[in-house]
Amino acid sequence: MRNFDLLEPKTVAEACRMLGAGGDDDVRPVSGGTALLILVKQGLLRPRALVNLKKLEGASAITRDDAGAVRIEAMATIHEVETSPVVREHLPVLAAACHQVANIRIRHLATIGGNLAHGDHQSDPPGVLVALDAEVELSGAGGTRTLKLADFLLGTYETALEPGEMVTAVTVPPVQGRLVGDYLKFTTGSSEERPCAGITALVRLEGDRPVEARLAVGAVAARPLLLCEAGPTEAALESMADRAADDIDPIPDLRGSADYKRHLVRVLGRRALTAAWKEACP
Amino acid sequence: MSAVGSDTPRVDGNAKVSGAAQYTADIDLPGMLHAKALRSPHPHAKLVSIDVSKAAALPGVIAVVTRDDLNGLNPYYGAVVEDQPVLAMDRVRCVGDIVAAVAAEEREIAEEAVELIEVEYKPLPAVFDVVEAAQTGAPIIHEKRFETQAAIFREQLNLNAGGNVCSVFRAGDGDVDAGFAEADEVFENTYRMPPVQHGHIEPHVAAAVWESPNRLVVHTPCQNAVGLQEQLARIFNLPESGVRVVVPHVGGGYGGKTHARLEPVTALLARKAGRPVQWVLTREEVFLTGRRYGAFVRMKTGFKRDGSLVAREVEVFYDLGAYALSGPANAKTGSYVASGPYRVPNRRLTTYAVYTNLPPAGPYRGVGVPHVAWAYESEMDRIARHLGMDPVELRLKNLLQEGDVFVTGESLVSVGISDCLRQVASGIGWRGREEQGNGASEGSLRRGKGVAVIMKSTTTPTASAASVRLNGDGSVMLLTSSTEMGQGVRTCLAQIVAERLGFPVERVTVSAPDTDVTPYDKSTSSSRTTFHMGNAALRAAEEVREQLLEAGAQALEVDKADMELGAGGVRVKGVPDRSLTIPQLLRVKYGDSVGSIFGSCNFQVKGGLDPRTGKGKAAAFWFFSACGAEVEVDVETGKVRVVNVATSVDVGKAINPLQCGLQNEGSMLEALGAAFFEEMVFEQGQPVNGTLLEYMLPSMEDHPERFQSLLVETPHPDGPFGAKGVGEAVIPAVVPAIGNAVANALGGINITELPLRPERVVAALAEREAGVTGEQQP
């Protein structure tokens, strides 16, 4: 692998200073390294220095506040998210999606912050987190700001991160009532492939009453697509999947043409919503 | 028999589970440098100039080599035709062609130096499609016709076709036109199979050191140590004994390590540097270094209403890529079996090995056979469906039988194929004709079953030599150039030697190939080792045995015929207390209990085909195998789940049934990848999915829910204990069996292009909905 300097800050402020000191691609943050190091090895990125975020202190906690918001510090590994008792109890769909990421070795290295900051559309967590209305906390020299994840993800490898900024946490706001549903990962080849489509279907219940349906489509287009329907009915779910298929702008690749991916969104969207509905109204 | 036929544990087991087994990348020679190559970014270009001055000046760079360093050497090499330069000469012919190489103190320095090399290219028109490349007027990839060094290829291949067609092979019999005229129905379809990766997890790697100007030592995971030795000797103008090829443990080969790949450049760098050089390819480079041939198959079949085949015409175009390697020989291997393991009285079978501007291919498990099997076994199911016959019955009706005269003119022996088919049919619970009807369905899921049968030759004529050395303590060393690459050859050969000597297997050690020590072997390929090297080892052990019995008979003053081996020495039959130990026998033979007793054998199979007629003896033995598969297709998404796979091979005699099973499981899994997702994609000659992130190999979760490896044993009269090869036997049958299962699940749609990606399945269903059949009717 090409040479670079590894800068090792202990605090977020120090990390931001180091990041702010370089040009765009000259100094890059690295956390798990499972995506970035591949780009360096392949010569697609040639950073002068990498800022190692793995040694930041206390940057991987997963907590839930009294209001019910779940906060995941950015350096929590995908595996820590997947196995966190808090996530398993309160956001099982996120645990399920994280379990689908790559393989166990990568999940032990890769971090949730790194995953979101990388901006790779072919990944499991972004779509689910958009469905959960998650927010990302960004820290930079000027302090911290919070963005809706949906506004943070701008396109393939494109995010709202400014130079000198890093993701420090992702938070899922409190859920009114409870969410049921699941994440459905579809691969066209080996079980180990990245998702060709990642569908999250959730129904929000207040008491026993379904008050909202959400359908998030990840990995198909440059950004996750989220559709929400208030006061859903069984019949409305089908049109929701159709709408997602019509609205989405799929990126064609070896896994499938745009038409095929659109077709998948329709089929899998219906399936996932139907399953969520069955769970909501047994 | 005790050793042979038992599930003897692998002799290399401890070294492999402990991590102690040394592979080539683990070798660390004193003063060793690291290599890196500059590769062509163009699929076809004139090489105008190369300037390495900046690279050579970089601190830590010890040697840079280009075409200029080939002066005085023989720059071109190749297994069949010498068409591949050690480094690009006047032009590059594919993306990844090696233009220059650097040896440096550290890997990073070598990487950096390569980027400092300045090359001027003048792009040339290129051709990537194999059928287009074979046409007159296509850009010519090799302007001169190359000579072949090997007399056997000169005599057995047609290498004068012209254009980009490197070789043509024709086989046939009867009167094909009359056959089609006589047929009740004629089907004609085309099939495509894309290039795929071997996928050995150990990349190509070599380490080279010149011990003196006339002495080259190369460590490499090569399946063909002797062949590589010959090629290196020729490139560097050395006698064969001036080149020593040593083969450490090998991390998988599957055919991909049969030929010289990076060894010539590594040796050239070591020569210029005057120091040892190691070169480990990156996975991206592996993708540019070897692959299976892509192929286009045109198949026309005439048959009677009762299901009997009367005529078949097949044309196959194998895409060699930029260099031939053993392509012409592998295309020949596809030709005479292109009509399948069936009795077909009239046939015309032609295969073309064609250059394209894609990275070079080479032999991969099954060589030219999977391509034709995909076509002919898909056709058999279409015919069965058309005639309303049970596909198993249709096959049984037409299958070759023991003693049949094949298209090559030879009589077939050890033909257990009907039994193989019956075994797999039963293994997947085949119920007969109804399997082509509507399978079980639940929601969007459709079940389907399919079968396929194949035959394949082993490369012929060839030779293998072995030497058995009995030590004074009664332990035995088998010296052989056969490469252990995971297939269990060391264990299998140890079992054969132990069996013949009546010794426990633990007393037999099998060498790794080292051309200073181990005798000639054609190569560890074509699943030929159990048969050929097994025979050589058996006979070499036999020689040792005879000497022991003779010495014993002499010492004990009995007739040799009354002696037998046993209890770690020899004894008089039926008189256990009249025995001699090995040290005692050595004393009888040499007057002292020190020394070795040697036995040796050069086992040779004659044969081969006349390229003008396609007649002769194609195979020392034939493989016959069958596969049955059950799948579940999601007709909405096109995704297929493999429920059950059963394979069956006629192995003649299973020397080690467990290891036979592992070979079949590996073949099945590689084929499963090729059936559903493995495909090397190129755009204008550039690799699109040239990493293991984008090109994935089957995982444990992709493994079928159920897998059975079944064996048929029809002893081969010439095989050691009746054994034949097994390594490649199953692989060509798996893809068409899966294809037929998918076709049946879809209610009768045979998709003709691999892999069966979900989108292809959905598209095929949509075409039928729209009334486009996709199938040519008679």
Next chain:
Amino acid sequence: MRHLITANVNGRERELSVKSNQTLLEVLRDDLRLKGTREGCSVGVCGSCTVLVDGKPVSSCLMLASNAEGREVLTIEGLGAGNLDPVQQAFLDHQAFQCGFCTPGMIMAVKGLLNENPKPDEAEVRDYLSGNICRCGTYVEVMAAVEDLTRRNDNG
């Protein structure tokens, strides 16, 4: 740029001077000469370079060596202390390998699996090990080896 780190490698505290761009795999193979951990794909897909860090399997080809600071690293050479580890013995008993190149990584992945889940069912075994690729295709035997180990855990 170099970093001085302390890591426990196979039970021994090591002070290591590692380069910024060195991966854990490179330190293990090049500096510590622990060659049983192997590189197959360099992108975290094949699993040949699997080692345990604090008992958890990672792709050592994608882990910066500096991040081994203060960690316990276990490689194939650290198993068994002279004898074979039960996982290695189970691989031998079931002949769960062919070419052997992926085997150390596969064995370390099984160690990681049993650390996390001493009694996995078949689906859990497939799910956990599906990221370790054996191109020779010896999956059935690996599953049998794990099942055997799991049974022993049951009995124990």
